[in-house]
Amino acid sequence: MSSERQERLLKRRPEIIVGTPGRLWELMSGGNEHLVELHSLSFFVLDEADRMIENGHFRELQSIIDMLPATENSTEQSPQTSESCKTIPNLQRKKRQTFVFSATIALSDNFRKKLKRSSSTSKSAFVDGLSSIETLSQRAGMRADAAIIDLTNASIMTNNLEESFIECKEEDKEAYLYYILSIYSQGRTIVFCTSIAALRRISSLLRILGIHVWTLHAQMQQRARLKAIDRFRGNEHAVLVATDVAARGLDIHGVRTVVHYQLPHSAEVYIHRSGRTARASADGCCIAMISPSDKTKFVSLCKSMSKESLRQFPLDDTYMPEVIKRMSLARQIDKILRKSSQEKAKKSWFQRNAESVELAVEDSDSEDETVKGHKLKKNTSIQLKGLQQELNDLLRRPLQPRTFSHRFLAGADISPLVQQQLEQLSKRKTSDKNYSKEKRTGLMVIGQDCIEPLQALRTSGHEVCVNLDKARETRRVAENLKRKRREEKKRTREQLRKEKKRAKEGTD
């Protein structure tokens, strides 16, 4: 929202103002009348407080707090006055209540003592800035007898949330993501990435594979972000691929699954990301995709949240050959499309710059080179069409396990589920010509009920130890066992050889 529009809205003197520190301070320091009349402030709320002090980026917050009038109970000196801040006599000041919220606040044991000490110290004693949640609370005028309400349970996460993981190679993550989104296609899903490059890649691959996804990241304009959220909210089976800008504060009803496609850098971000599902009294599940290089990070993440074991997300490997075939075609298509869009961008950049300096651009290529270029373009376009045709043929068919064969369908061998799916499929094929255009609906998968990942996890997921020491111990035991078996075999072979030799010597 533009600051002009915000200023217009502030003229109506709203009773509640929700803002980010940057914009709020911009308006306050600009002398907005409604915002500097802080003597009548009844409630001061700091939401996501731990984020506010991260890496010291919210200097503006410090300035805002410095402008707050001292509360009745505070022994602080009068607030630091700025040109835009009015000095109000104590009698006119309202009693102010301060709230500090976050799902991930770590308070030290002597938090209250610190607050007590601070109430007898003047503001000028804090020279470090808002370096900790304690300092933030002190500066916001929190009293030493502040109520601390801790709603976290032993597992930190809500009990309605089922956490799980998939262990796979880094290069197989894309295929497994496609597997989850197509086999368990029910419910809203948010897929989290740490980098925008990864977000762009997987969203492009999924779109090529016919899964409509919305994206959300920091390089998007506010208007585009709001549009993506609206569209995501509008479809109960939609997929949102997002960076950590969506990790906090996003409250969308019916988010059933959160996928940590790339692991977050801290346990706090993992908690906030996972908290986009299983909100209020609803349930939900999260799936962390762990490649061998993620393993150490994942174990330390689990350790910091005191998790010794986690459920392994159930996978049916019989679908993988089909999934991998589709993914391989999608990758080839993506590569061609990416290359051509890069070439276009390069060309238009060159033209734009030439135009800006009023330079006439002449085609410097020789006739031979131009013909060669056209040929190459034509070949690429033919190759692209061929790949798209091949992929579309695969996508028109429901995803089916390797064991399934259309050629040898026999009543006795088909489970009631497959029988029912085939009947519905043939009905839809004849009645609805556009059936293949419907995305993420049932009947894309043969042999599998159309369910949410949470149901799959509850019915067939199993607990696996994530403790690195225990995992190492298990590996060591398995290796020992293997070594012993090898030695045993070698001994038997040796014995047999000797016996044969002796027998041979006996006959000679």
Ligand SMILES: Nc1ncnc2c1ncn2[C@@H]1O[C@H](COP(=O)(O)OP(=O)(O)OP(=O)(O)O)[C@@H](O)[C@H]1O
């Ligand atoms: N007492 C309640 N009864 C029913 N629903 C509630 C109640 N309190 C909150 N909710 C609902 O639960 C959801 C989550 O609430 P809210 O956004 O306040 O949580 P939060 O802890 O601030 O989440 P975040 O992790 O985004 O900070 C919202 O949809 C809200 O409407």
